[in-house]
Amino acid sequence: MTSLIPPGCPTVLTEDDRTGTSIETLRRAFMDNLFFIQGRFPEVATKNDYYLALAYTVRDRLLLRWLNSAKTYRDQESRTVCYLSAEFLLGPHLGNNLINLGLYEAVEEAMRQTGLNLKELLDQEEEPGLGNGGLGRLAACYMDSLATLEIPAIGYGIRYEYGIFDQEIRDGWQVEITDKWLRYGNPWEIPRPELILQVKFGGHTYSYTDDQGRYRVVWEPHQVIQGVAYDTPILGYKVNTANLLRLWRAEAVESFDFQAFNTGDYYGAVNQKIASENITKVLYPNDEQLQGKELRLMQQYFFCSCALQDMIRLYKQSGNKDLSRFHEKFTVQLNDTHPAISVAELMRLLVDEHLMPWEQAWDITRQTFAYTNHTLLPEALEKWPLDLFGSLLPRHLQIIYEINQRFLDQVRLQYPGDNDRLRRLSIIDESGCRYVRMAHLAAVGSHAINGVAALHSELLKQTVLKDFYELTPQKFSNKTNGVTPRRWMVLSNPGLTRLITERIGEDWVKHLDQLRRLEPLAEDRDFAAQWRSVKHENKERLAAYIRDRVGVTVDPHSLFSILVKRIHEYKRQHLCVLNIITLYQMLKDNPQLDMVPQTFIFGGKAAPGYYMAKLIIKLINSVADVINHDPAVRDRLKVVFLPDYNVTLGQRVYPAADLSQQISTAGYEASGTGNMKFALNGALTIGTLDGANVEIREEVGAENFFLFGNTVEQLQELWRNGYRPWEFANSNPMLKRVLDLIGSGYFSHGDTALFRPIVEHLWQNDRYCLLADYQSYVDCHQQVLQVYQDQAQWTKMSILNVARMGKFSSDRAIREYCQDIWHVEPVKIVLPATSYMTP
Ligand code: B1N
Known part of the structure; x- marks a missing residue:
């Protein structure tokens, strides 16, 4: 054979x-x-x-x-990691x-x-688009690494019928189309119609003392919904381990309960069936923006309750009777606060349903959970209005009050009389209509708390969770994000994979540090030529795609400068636009200017309700339209917006980049993971000291990274002294000219109103400090162009970037979680030598 x-x-x-x-x-x-x-x-x-x-x-x-x-x-009876996430962006x-x-x-x-x-x-x-962006994609990379490292793991989440919307661009604007990913069936999942769990909502509680003198609480729900499991195997790289991703779909309960709630009302009953199934209909398309919608809280509680009930089921299946060692069997990671309701739910299951004393249940709960924070943005921090929360989850609200009271009692002992501190630490925010703060619930209910890059973890301790850090500093650590080299190199960049493997063998795919062995080749002319030709072929393929899909011809010899990620003001896609218009003005001023030909490529979705983000997409397309058709530019500048950026498209884009744009305002991007994918595929980075950029620069060397912009400290100083963006604009003729040009209607067929919200916000408020970073960015970009003219130098820097990126494998990140937080060991899977049919 x-x-x-x-x-x-x-x-x-x-x-x-x-x-x-x-x-x-x-x-x-x-x-x-x-x-x-x-x-x-x-x-x-x-x-x-x-x-x-x-x-x-x-x-x-x-x-x-x-x-x-x-x-x-x-x-x-292997100890198992459970990764709870509202999003898994598998690709x-x-x-x-x-x-x-x-x-x-x-x-x-x-x-x-x-x-x-x-x-x-x-x-x-x-592709199953069951996530918005980095957070959901991280969960997918972590599932890949867990399996590759042979760690027993289950991912728990939601089987959305409609994932993240498909994006079309019409007349430069984003239009959202529903994502019917299940239309032709999904061969990768196995439905488990027999694996059904019930989840309660609403209603009320009452208490009584049972015949053994125990205080008992009963929750009489208004509605019961059932969760059906859909299983997807997640295979590791060249190992026999295949872990489980178990996603839950909501269904109406049949028969008895159904009748009870809808006596004789057939129509109402069918309506209720539809309402039940709505819970897992659609992924909320907001990245880092809380929408305090009831259905979202229902989604969160629904999948957490299913997950925890399933764990208890598995625990009992392995012969254990009482739940006193639950935390020894399972360790549960909370991917941001979206699954934080799990803390109250596990308490409810242990105390109410398994009759465990509160103290013991609390011990187990805290030893079970760990919490990862992914953002410091105030508008992303989840808080639920108390009345909404209480009407949907009345028992959980009681449990949270009890947790909070006991927690604050302890704080009082440590800080007597410090009422301000109590108010700041409380799980309940007493302002306005009063809220449940999910980050506080997660922090109190976990034995470990981490951020996703060194800078972010520091800022977490100084800002959002400052008081928690002072209380329990030993709980805090950093776990810098990583990405899987299997999808993001081997699968998406076969040319580079072949070239690397020819020189250093194939070990690097599992041990990414091995890429270091490329360092001696950085000045090898033969190798450099091959390196360049791999990049060129990748660029040709992307150029062909752009011609087909967008109808714009781009030159693969030009510098491909790429910015792909969700559209958000803090990510500053519009700062990149200011630079592009600056280059355009330079060409208009000096038609003979000898400028490196450049192609700027954008991609990303805006939350449907985020007006500014959608206007930024329109701005990019409008500027592209003018520049791409201006004969004076003579093809030295092209701008492209790739519609419907997703994992599949990412796999085409990262390998084709010369320059990776990582230009968020310092302090706002928790980590970023696209930055890692670009650098691993040989792009150089122009970036701020934000998120994981800081560590990427440390690893690849400052001389191989294009740094610009204010630091977090400098920005804090700027705001302390009163940031006046108009002073930056008025004192910088080119910046003023660029802003005026946008405002003049030059890119909008004379319409001076269209982009006014963007321009006015920049002049007057500029929350994300574009104007303060503008000149530094423009200057830095000129350096990029200079280095790019020296292809030998550029290639050397590119090779060194790849050689030194080993740290950013998700395998490294998962090893750290295993050692410091989860305390789990690999389990070898051996396939039987005989046929699977042998009993
Ligand atoms: O998580 C990624 C980080 O690399 C990014 O820097 C960070 O922005 C991203 C609410 C979020 N933080 N918060 C979210 C997503 C959906 C949602 O409904 C918040 N996403 C991030 C991985 O650590």
């Missing part, structure tokens, strides 16, 4: 159609699936039929590993699973022999 399986990649010994890995077997299994699952013969099969037949072929091989992992964990599965199985080349060949092109089949997959 021919085999393309790389050495070291585990395979099964038997060659049956469900698990075999030879090209012949794969081809046969594929045809079998086309026939018996899709019900098609080749003459009439569509590309999507072929994609699905291949997906099922790959899925069989996943299932083998998954079932063996599950069985091993069960037999060994397409097929390519990634082929890489992790070590079957990419074999399947490519099997498809070729069948007359098909694997790349075209990969393009068929509609």
Whole structure:
């Protein structure tokens, strides 16, 4: 048999159609699936039929590993990490699973022999967009690393029927289209219709003393909804570990309860069914902006309750009777405050339903949870109006009051008479209509609290959680984010992967520090030439995509400067626009100017209700329109907005970048992870001292990073003295000219009103200090252009960037979580040598 399986990649010994890995077997299994699952013969099969037949072929091989992992964990009662997240932004599965199985080349060949092109089949997959941006994507990278490091783990979340909306651009404006990702079915998930849990909402509570003299509380809900599990296997890279991602879908309860609440009212009953299913209909598309909507709180409680009930079920399944060792079996990470209600829910389950004394339950709860904070933005900090909270979760509100009272009693002992401190620390915000502060609930209910980059973790201790830090400094740590090199290098940049592997072997994919071994090659002319040609080919591919999708021709020889991420004022896409217009003015002033040809590429979605962000998209497109059509520019400047930026598009974009734009206002971007993906693919960064940029610069060396802008301290100083943005504009002729040009209607067919909100905000308020950083950014960009003219120098810096980026693997981040917070060990999964059919 021919085999393309790389050495070291585990395979099964038997060659049956469900698990075999030879090209012949794969081809046969594929045809079998086309026939018996899709019900098609080749003459009439569509590309999507072929994609699905291949997906099922790959899925069989996943299932083998998954079932063996599950069985091993069960037999060994393995300590398990539970990652609770309202978002998992997985991206397409097929390519990634082929890489992790070590079957990419074999399947490519099997498809070729069948007359098909694997790349075209990969393009068929509609990605599950169950997240907004960095936070959801981080959860996906962490699931990949947990499996790769052979750590028993379960991801718990929500199976949204509609993920993040698809973005279209019409007349320069963002238009949102519903994301029907399940339209053609989802071959990667396995529904578990028998795995159903009930979740209560609303109603009231009453208490009594039972016949053993115990104080008991009963929650009589107004409504009961059931959660159905949908399981997706998450395979590690070239290991047999396949972990579980379990997402919950809401359904109406049938039969008894259903009748009880709707006596004789059939129509009302059907309506209630629809209302129940609404809970998991749609992902809230707000990135870092709280919408205090009831349905959102319902979503959060729904999936947390399902997750915790499921853990208790698993715990009992492994023979344990009482729950006193729950925290030894499970460690639960809260991905921001979205699952923070879990703290009160676990208390409720232990105390009310399993009759555990409060103190013991509280001990277990705190030992179970750990909390990661992802933002300091005040408008993103979750707080729920007390009346809304109490009407939906009456019992949880009581529990939170009890937790709070006991907590504040302790604080009082430590800081007698310090009422101000009590007010600041309280889980209840007494201002206005009074609120539950979810960050405080998470902080009180966890044994560990972390930020996502060194700077962010420091600021967390100084600002949002300052009082908590003073109270329990030992709980705090930093865990700098990371990204998986499997998806973000091996899968998306095969050219670079091949080049690197030729020189240093393939170990780096699992041990990213090994990239250091590229350092000696930074001045190797032969290697540098190959490095450049890989980048050029990636740029050509992106240029072709841009021609097809946007209708703009860009020159792959120009400098590709890329800014892709959610649109937000703090991320300052409009600062990049100010620089572009500055370059444009320089060309207009001096038509003969010898300027490096540049292509600026933007991508990103705006929250549908975020007016300024949507106006920024319109601004980018309007400026693009004028510049791309101005003959005076002579193709030295192009601006492109890529519609519908998502994981799939990210995989095309990162490998094609020369320059990565990481230009947020210092102190606002908690970490950023796109910054890591760019640098790992050989882009140089122009950036501020914000989030993980700080650590990237430390690692790659200040001489290989284009730094600009005010530091956090300088900005604090600026505001302390009264920041007056108009002074920056009035004293800087080019800046004033650029702002005036936008305001004049030059980019809006003479409409002076259109962009006024942006221009006026910058003149008068400029919360994110664009004007204070403008000159520094423009100057820094000129340095970039200068270095780019020296291709040897640029390439050397690019190679050194990649060589020194090892720290930013999500494997490193997960190892730190395992050691410092979770205290879990790897569990080896061994596949049976005999067929899966042997009992
Ligand atoms: O989390 C990422 C970080 O790399 C980014 O810097 C950070 O901005 C991002 C409410 C959020 N913080 N907060 C959110 C997302 C959805 C939502 O409804 C907040 N996203 C981040 C990973 O650490």
